[in-house]
Structures are given as structure tokens and as C-alpha cells.
Amino acid sequence: MIEFEEYKGKLNDLKPKLEELRAAFLPQSVLDELERLHAMAEAPGFWDDPARSQKAVMRTKALESKVEKFNAMSSSWDDLMTICEMALEENDDSMLDELTEGYKHLESAMEEARLETLLRGEYDGNNALVSFQAGAGGTEAQDWCQMLYRMYTFTYKIMDYLEGDEAGLKSASIMVEGMNAYGFLKSENGVHRLVRISPFDANARRQTSFAAVEVIPEITDDVEVEIRPEDIEMQVYRSSGAGGQHINKTSSAVRLIHKPTGIVVSCQTQRDQFQNRENCMRMLRSKLLEIKEREHLDKISDIKGVQQKIEWGSQIRNYVFMPYTLAKDTRTGYECTNINAVMDGDIDGFINAYLTCAATGNWVTK
Numbered sequence: 001m002i003e004f005e006e007y008k009g010k011l012n013d014l015k016p017k018l019e020e021l022r023a024a025f026l027p028q029s030v031l032d033e034l035e036r037l038h039a040m041a042e043a044p045g046f047w048d049d050p051a052r053s054q055k056a057v058m059r060t061k062a063l064e065s066k067v068e069k070f071n072a073m074s075s076s077w078d079d080l081m082t083i084c085e086m087a088l089e090e091n092d093d094s095m096l097d098e099l100t101e102g103y104k105h106l107e108s109a110m111e112e113a114r115l116e117t118l119l120r121g122e123y124d125g126n127n128a129l130v131s132f133q134a135g136a137g138g139t140e141a142q143d144w145c146q147m148l149y150r151m152y153t154f155t156y157k158i159m160d161y162l163e164g165d166e167a168g169l170k171s172a173s174i175m176v177e178g179m180n181a182y183g184f185l186k187s188e189n190g191v192h193r194l195v196r197i198s199p200f201d202a203n204a205r206r207q208t209s210f211a212a213v214e215v216i217p218e219i220t221d222d223v224e225v226e227i228r229p230e231d232i233e234m235q236v237y238r239s240s241g242a243g244g245q246h247i248n249k250t251s252s253a254v255r256l257i258h259k260p261t262g263i264v265v266s267c268q269t270q271r272d273q274f275q276n277r278e279n280c281m282r283m284l285r286s287k288l289l290e291i292k293e294r295e296h297l298d299k300i301s302d303i304k305g306v307q308q309k310i311e312w313g314s315q316i317r318n319y320v321f322m323p324y325t326l327a328k329d330t331r332t333g334y335e336c337t338n339i340n341a342v343m344d345g346d347i348d349g350f351i352n353a354y355l356t357c358a359a360t361g362n363w364v365t366k
Helices: 002-025 028-042 050-090 096-117 139-151 181-188 244-249 273-294 339-343 348-360
Strands: 128-134 156-163 169-176 190-197 206-217 232-237 253-258 263-267 315-320 326-329
Touching (some): 002 096, 028 050, 096 348, 128 181, 128 273, 139 206, 139 339, 169 263, 315 339, 326 339
Parallel strands (some): 190 315
Antiparallel strands (some): 128 169, 128 206, 190 206, 232 253
């Protein structure tokens, strides 16, 4: 029964951390806001303004989810402590497996909630628009770009996809959906470097490849971004990816070029050209607003151009397949030797390290 005594001690040690988490994860301001939203929903005329009511409902659901998450953690702690006390009192070890699994789940939930407390940006709760661009190097770089693409495909919608000449992809854009998608994935924005024995080299030489990942928040329609019609050049073309005869044989895909900055956005996922253009405009608004706020500019027109060098010295993370296996972030110093798990999407450690460094300012490099 010593295991139950040990878990009882662990739970007692965890209790103060749970209370600290309550103050950060579920402060009184959140409860007050939720009360105001509930009162607003019950007020006459609430549904007369669909845009306003929909925004309020979405915010209400987000806050209610936080309350439910914390209540579930608190209930879990109570249940686990009850298991310990009953097992010790009755000298019954039949629930040890349930206790072990429950404690592991509680620790994981608390860590996830702790990370959410670090998401303080205005758009951290939004969906994320993730774009991929192969660097110089032809097929080698395009294959690496596709490997990165697979790494980030969680719950997503393809916006644009341009296949490589022989393998891989040249560029792609996806919308990753879900609560706090941008807040978690913003850590992945930058150049990613791969070192491996090239599968495309008959001499089996070691190659270095680069690909860029851009992560910006999806900006909702209620956020105003001034884009002058004369600043946009629209091009239409046939879709290159899967989608059936209609998509591939009609010029329904849309590419928008913002002439003052050179920013290009494309969408080919819809059958209708107008829907693809609407998606492109949403993507363009998101990119322009993100750059404006990142560069601390007063106006969209102050953006002169956006260029990212996809080359040595600019990478945020190195992925080494040979002569050893290692993925290491150059900003936080976090590293993982299980390269296969990382390439399968296990990047929680990198996200955790990034958010922690962002909160404390303790970066490896400035």
C-alpha cells in the first residue's frame, strides 16, 4: 500500500499548484466577464444584431470552456484523493491502475492549462494560417518542405498547394483550426533547417535544406483593415491539386498580389472563383495586419515589403538526421533526440519552451 501513500503525498504537493493555477487560469475578471455575457444574452434585442451576438456567443463558449476545464481538474484531484484514502482505509490495492492513470492525466491537464495562461496576445485564441515555402535547392528543399507540411497537419483546411517538380512541394497554405491555434503555433514561425543523407543523391552525400514556415492569426471580418482596390492585382488559374474535374479544369483558383508590399496569397480550395477570392482577401488582411502590428507601424501603407531569407544563419530550428538524430531550437535551446516523433507532430516541448521564454524573456539568442 506504499504506492497509495506516495500518491497521497504527491496530491497534497499538487494542491497548492492547483490553487495557483486557478488564480492565473480562471481569475475573477474572467468570471465577471462571463456573468456580463450571460446577462447580455438574456437581454431583449440581443439577437437583433447577428454579428454582435455571434461574437458574444463565441466568447461565452470560450470562457465557459475554461471554467469547465478547471472544474474538471479540481474534481479530478478530489476523486484521486478519495481513491487514496479509501484504498488505505480498506487495504485495497485494486484501484492502483486507475489512480496512476488519473494522476498522469491530471498533471497533463494542469500543464496544458499553464501553457494557456501564457497566451496573452490579442489574437492568440484565433485560428492560424500556416504557409510553407521551400528554400533554394530544388527537389531536396521541396521534399523537406513537404515533410514540414505533414508535421503541422492537425485539424486543418488546405488553402493552397503547389507540388514540387519531382517530389515534395514548392509552397502551401493551410488553416489550422481550433481554440488557441495561433497562440500555440506562432512558435513555429521562421526558417527550418534539415541535415540528412539525401534520398535523391546517388552518392548518398549529406545535404542541408531549408524551408520557411509562416504563421499568422486568422483575422475575423469584424477587424477593419484598409486595403485599396487599386493596390490589388488579381490573377486566376486552374487548380493544381486534387479536387475533381470542375476544380482542375476551370480557372477557379485565385491569386492576389498586394502591389505596395509584394505580398502574394492564393486559394484554390473552392469550386467558385468568388469564394476563393474572398478567402484570399481574408488571408491578405490577416498578413497585412500581423505585419503592421509586429513592426509597430501606424498604417498598413507603411509596410514597404516583406522578405524572408530562407538560408543558413536565419533558421529557428535545426533537424539533424545524420550522423545523429536531434531537433534543436536556436531561440530557446530546447532539443529532442526522438526526431521521428517530432516529424510526426510531437512539438509540444518546443511550444512549451517558446511560450516560457516569451513570458520570461530568457531567450538563448536575442
